[in-house]
Amino acid sequence: MDTVCTHRRTTRLAAPLFCALIALFAGVSERALAQAQDRQYNAADIQRGYRLYTNNCTLCHGGNGDGVNGVSLSRQQFRRASTDDDIKNTIMNGVPAAGMPSFNLQPAEFDGLVAYIRSGFDLNATPFKVGAAARGQTIFEGKGGCAACHRVNGKGSFSAPDLSDIGILRQPASIQRSLTEPNAGMMPINRPLRVVTKDGRTIRGRRLNEDTFTVQLADQDGRLYSFAKADLSQYDLGTTSDMPSFTGKLSEDELADVLAYLISLRGQ
Numbered sequence: 001m002d003t004v005c006t007h008r009r010t011t012r013l014a015a016p017l018f019c020a021l022i023a024l025f026a027g028v029s030e031r032a033l034a035q036a037q038d039r040q041y042n043a044a045d046i047q048r049g050y051r052l053y054t055n056n057c058t059l060c061h062g063g064n065g066d067g068v069n070g071v072s073l074s075r076q077q078f079r080r081a082s083t084d085d086d087i088k089n090t091i092m093n094g095v096p097a098a099g100m101p102s103f104n105l106q107p108a109e110f111d112g113l114v115a116y117i118r119s120g121f122d123l124n125a126t127p128f129k130v131g132a133a134a135r136g137q138t139i140f141e142g143k144g145g146c147a148a149c150h151r152v153n154g155k156g157s158f159s160a161p162d163l164s165d166i167g168i169l170r171q172p173a174s175i176q177r178s179l180t181e182p183n184a185g186m187m188p189i190n191r192p193l194r195v196v197t198k199d200g201r202t203i204r205g206r207r208l209n210e211d212t213f214t215v216q217l218a219d220q221d222g223r224l225y226s227f228a229k230a231d232l233s234q235y236d237l238g239t240t241s242d243m244p245s246f247t248g249k250l251s252e253d254e255l256a257d258v259l260a261y262l263i264s265l266r267g268q
Helices: 016-024 029-033 043-056 084-093 107-118 133-141 172-180 252-264
Strands: 002-005 192-197 202-210 214-218 224-228 232-237
Touching: 043 107, 084 107, 133 252, 172 252, 192 214, 202 224
Parallel strands: none
Antiparallel strands: 002 224, 192 202, 192 232, 202 214, 214 224
């Protein structure tokens, strides 16, 4: 049957650094999305930053970076806007009015902390560049043509996943991977699916759920189907994403803006 539904590493990185990071990220989140990363960091930078963060920052910010109310470092959700240089300079110079002292860290230590934060706390990630959410929305709805397939807050197409809360569901580095390498970034549950029923009907769409005996999918018009696998004569699950890569189609800055917009989508 089928149904259709219409702080311990060194003394200089001890407790005061907890206050440093809290003061650093204690100001307005929209500005953070408008800032671009100054440079790309390598895997060694991220690993170094992970060790520094784990030893010195988790007491206040927590292992996921969301220990301070209204702040999620791993998802680039800050209260005070910060470019990479802003982060480094704040730690280096301190904030006397907030009782934060200055720190004389090595350049590699600054780079490591920034790299780990910018990576979205993903040790295997390539750090990303975050631009301006407002510009990203314009590109998403215009030049990028994203709304032709995706839906955001009740507007857009049903043919691709709804992105209304993508900023909560996926890490920034994972979103970036989907923009530049859609096959590598495709979530298994979203793979394209073609089924043929024993009575000869062909349905194409996007897999939503599957268990041993049934599968659910959505077609391009947003219609939801549930099939018993015993009623299918063919079941073809694609390995190639229908989404195009935007590498070369959008500039680096435009990609950064689109990423900023997607990170900002946290549901209505």
